Amino acid sequence: MDKMTQLPPKDPELDALIGYQLQMARLRLMDAAYAVLAPYGISPARVTALALIRAQPGLDQSALGRALSINRASAMKLVNLLVERGLVERRAGRNLRSHALHLTGEGETRLPEMIARLRDSEAPLLADLSSTDRATLLQLLQRIHDPLSCD
Amino acid sequence: MDKMTQLPPKDPELDALIGYQLQMARLRLMDAAYAVLAPYGISPARVTALALIRAQPGLDQSALGRALSINRASAMKLVNLLVERGLVERRAGRNLRSHALHLTGEGETRLPEMIARLRDSEAPLLADLSSTDRATLLQLLQRIHDPLSCD
DNA sequence: TATTGTTATACTCTATAACTATA
DNA sequence: TATAGTTATAGAGTATAACAATA
Numbered sequence: 621m622d623k624m625t626q627l628p629p630k631d632p633e634l635d636a637l638i639g640y641q642l643q644m645a646r647l648r649l650m651d652a653a654y655a656v657l658a659p660y661g662i663s664p665a666r667v668t669a670l671a672l673i674r675a676q677p678g679l680d681q682s683a684l685g686r687a688l689s690i691n692r693a694s695a696m697k698l699v700n701l702l703v704e705r706g707l708v709e710r711r712a713g714r715n716l717r718s719h720a721l722h723l724t725g726e727g728e729t730r731l732p733e734m735i736a737r738l739r740d741s742e743a744p745l746l747a748d749l750s751s752t753d754r755a756t757l758l759q760l761l762q763r764i765h766d767p768l769s770c771d
Numbered sequence: 772m773d774k775m776t777q778l779p780p781k782d783p784e785l786d787a788l789i790g791y792q793l794q795m796a797r798l799r800l801m802d803a804a805y806a807v808l809a810p811y812g813i814s815p816a817r818v819t820a821l822a823l824i825r826a827q828p829g830l831d832q833s834a835l836g837r838a839l840s841i842n843r844a845s846a847m848k849l850v851n852l853l854v855e856r857g858l859v860e861r862r863a864g865r866n867l868r869s870h871a872l873h874l875t876g877e878g879e880t881r882l883p884e885m886i887a888r889l890r891d892s893e894a895p896l897l898a899d900l901s902s903t904d905r906a907t908l909l910q911l912l913q914r915i916h917d918p919l920s921c922d
Numbered sequence: 923t924a925t926t927g928t929t930a931t932a933c934t935c936t937a938t939a940a941c942t943a944t945a
Numbered sequence: 946t947a948t949a950g951t952t953a954t955a956g957a958g959t960a961t962a963a964c965a966a967t968a
Contacts, residue, residue, distance in 0.1 A: 629823045629827035629838055631823060631825060631826035636909070637889055638893050638905070638912075639892075640815075641909055663934090664794075671785040672779075672780045675780040680949070687779045691938085693937070693939095693951080694935070694936050697935085713949090715945070715949090716945085716949095717945070717948070717950070718944090718950080719949085735784050741790075742788065745915055756911065757911045760904060760911075761789075761793060761796045763899055764799060765796040766795070816958085832927070841960090842960065843926070844927090844929080844930095844960075844962095846927095868926045869925085869926055869927080
């Protein structure tokens with residue numbers, strides 16, 4: 621029996637959808653990201669949360685949730701996990717019903733390492749792109765998710 | 772008490788990661804995609820599966836799974852759902868242990884509608900991009916997930 | 923031996939809904 | 946009234962492991 625090598629199917633209409641290309645590119649990058657973060661036992665999305673907390677120390681859980689496009693209950697679970705890992709702490713907030721989120725010393729130490737690893741993990745996948753291409757890609761993506769930032 | 776309007780936090784290191792920008796742009800596009808597909812009771816990923824089956828009729832479940840980067844068991848559940856919806860059918864395959872996947876008549880009718888809706892859903896988010904920008908974005912994304920396609 | 927389909931089970935992430943406390 | 950946190954529960958999507966049938 622001849623094996624009839626099956627190339628992955630391709631559909632021109634599908635290929636023309638930004639959402640599809642975005643998803644496929646993301647799958648590749650995510651695989652690489654999970655691999656380099658394995659030693660930290662943390663997902664790329666968790667690193668995002670840490671970076672947002674660092675960028676705005678004292679943020680409360682609901683605001684973190686909004687920044688990540690997840691709801692309060694999901695933000696709660698996320699923060700619980702980061703606290704368990706010793707990367708984040710809940711301090712007294714600006715009023716009695718909200719917490720102020722801060723990185724712990726451990727979090728401050730680990731976050732730059734994690735981000736460096738993520739950057740490394742992207743490199744092989746971007747090898748074919750010139751640095752101009754990469755800058756263009758970053759800018760175009762940013763203009764989709766954050767239209768205000770096109771100054 | 773003054774309300775201290777909280778802008779969403781931004782981290783420069785995070786913003787420089789392609790994976791992060793990809794994820795954020797994808798969130799926006801996905802929200803729009805789910806909204807327009809609601810009448811079909813189907814997710815964007817399911818539309819992808821339908822398009823791949825249309826592109827290569829007779830595909831088996833394992834090959835579909837590989838094209839979607841999911842495993843056999845997950846591909847199984849996906850196909851079950853598409854069959855229940857009357858969009859896909861399992862026909863006799865090229866041997867006795869594999870099925871040949873095909874769109875039903877209903878599937879052939881609905882798929883182009885769904886893709887048209889997805890295309891419409893992207894338009895508002897891409898409004899700020901010129902058609903050159905969109906082509907560039909498509910091409911750059913394609914070069915990440917499918918390096919062979921840069922001809 | 924390797925591949926395909928199948929089933930059962932479990933994990934991750936997220937959402938909804940309801941409740942408490944505070945603003 | 947509206948907001949922040951919390952808890953319990955449920956759903957979607959995926960993975961692993963095991964097995965049967967076929968190549």
